[in-house]
Amino acid sequence: MEKPLSILICFMISISVLSAQERKTSKKILIHEAIKLETDHIFNKLVEIRRDLHENPELAGHEVRTQKIIKQHLLDLGLEVETNIYGYGIVGILKGGKKGKNIVWRAELDALPAEESGQVIFKSRKAGIWHGCGHDIHLAIALGMAEVLAKNKESLNGTIYFIFQPEEETFMGAKGMIDNGLLSKISPDEIYGLHVSALPVGQIMVRPNEMFAYQKRIRIKLKNELPIENAKELTKKIYSFLCRASTGSKPWELQAIVDPKIGLMQPNTIFKDYLIMDQNFTTYSKNGQLFLEAYLYETNSANLKDIIPKIKHIIEDSEYKDQLLSVSFIQENPTVINDERLTGIAMKTFEKIYGKDLAISDYGQVPYFNDDFAYFQQKIPGVFFFLGGSDFEKGIIAMNHTPNFEVDEESIRVGVRSFSSLMVERLNRNL
The missing domain is CATH 3.40.630.10 (Zn peptidases)
Structure with a gap:
């Protein structure tokens, strides 16, 4: 019993001579x-x-x-x-x-x-x-x-x-x-x-x-129903006009987030400075009106205010100008x-x-x-x-x-x- 006690006494003495900073550390x-x-x-x-x-x-x-x-x-x-x-x-x-x-x-x-x-x-x-x-x-x-x-x-x-x-x-x-x-x-x-x-x-x-990127769900409302092919043509124009990514990158391929060359841990990651969206819009009709909806993902908050005006501009420059009723975000979580x-x-x-x-x-x-x-x-x-x-x-x-x-x-x-x-x-x- 004497040996453990002597070790403890030595430990207590050593602690006592430490500076306040050393004891804190x-x-x-x-x-x-x-x-x-x-x-x-x-x-x-x-x-x-x-x-x-x-x-x-x-x-x-x-x-x-x-x-x-x-x-x-x-x-x-x-x-x-x-x-x-x-x-x-x-x-x-x-x-x-x-x-x-x-x-x-x-x-x-x-x-x-x-x-x-x-x-x-x-x-x-x-x-x-x-x-x-x-x-x-x-x-x-x-x-x-x-x-x-x-x-x-x-x-x-x-x-x-x-x-x-x-x-x-x-x-x-x-x-x-x-x-x-x-x-x-x-x-x-x-x-x-x-x-x-x-x-x-x-x-x-x-x-x-x-x-994360800013997630929004866009809704486009048109006066009249459109044939499926026409609706696809319109949404394709919107998709092509809005989407943005660095040359050759595919930020929609989520498996690449752990890629050692282009993933999130690399300064040259493909997951920055992009706007991507659903290529296939959800399309449905209600009360004689056509609704086109899609999720989009934008990394730069300063660009969010321009998305709706850009979509309106695309439609107003198309043959569907007179059918446009509204463009709005219907979901925009923080x-x-x-x-x-x-x-x-x-x-x-x-x-x-x-x-x-x-x-x-x-x-x-x-x-x-x-x-x-x-x-x-x-x-x-x-x-x-x-x-x-x-x-x-x-x-x-x-x-x-x-x-x-x-x-x-x-x-x-x-x-x-x-x-x-x-x-x-x-x-x-x-x-």
Whole structure:
């Protein structure tokens, strides 16, 4: 018994002679080491939770079982829990040992209305419902972060609010929570979230400002019905006139986002400075009028105001000039826009703690996808990350919303460890 005691005495003496700055630095290193150890310790449990959620997915507005599981898990961790917010939303409240900032981490509850066709052994048990966007992974990461940080709460200066949001796939949940007064109740200073992506597992990608292209749905209304061929001819003119991309590039080929030469991680990526749209418009008649509709994706917000005038100009220069009734956007959701300062801080934080290879810069904007996290960012400065979920050697490709979407569960470990460390640094720094 004497030897361990002598070692402890020597350790205490060595700590006492350290400068205040050295003790502070040592404490920081220790908490991030603790985060890594705790993450490894609970990893298998998080995988089990993820697989249970995957087998029992629920559509937007029906997240009853999911809410119950998340709520109980948070209560077991000792967090305060609020559920009377919007729909089946949940907020877990983790108060640190000292007062400080209020930071939000957000995850989503709902699944997609789609059939699963992958090879996993824990397939969805519900016909036509599937976590084909990775929200089950997001939930497992958020629960893991809550557990790891709860075990280190005395080291936290401030409060973390874990928002588990319903109805993301319908783009209604975030706005619903905000409209019901959530943000006025918790007064957050910053907000963070992620989306699993087709990047390799072990990587986090982020950029300041727009993460996605601006998505709009255009509607053209004409007085009279047109023969199908005439309608196709008109929409082809509009498509040819509006679309823009760098020579030889095809930003509509989403699989190229991970291409090492032209993907998002390259400054010369094909996923910047483009406008692409549906080549085949949705065409239908109603009350003797013709409606032409299509989605379009524009990277430059300054160009959005010119789209409707350009379409009007095309039609007014055609034989259908006298038939034009209106051109309008019928859907124009906000897009995710990352705070420049917080994005830069996050990149530096990851590099300092986990090295240069963890977080990489995103040089483009992804088409087709978007996230209603954008509504939170309209009210609070925040950052939205892409988390790698693919293992190409194993044939695991985390391309969201595709029939064979699958995620390497090692991404859970990477997410919990990395973002828990980020939350600690953001709470314990007055930046």
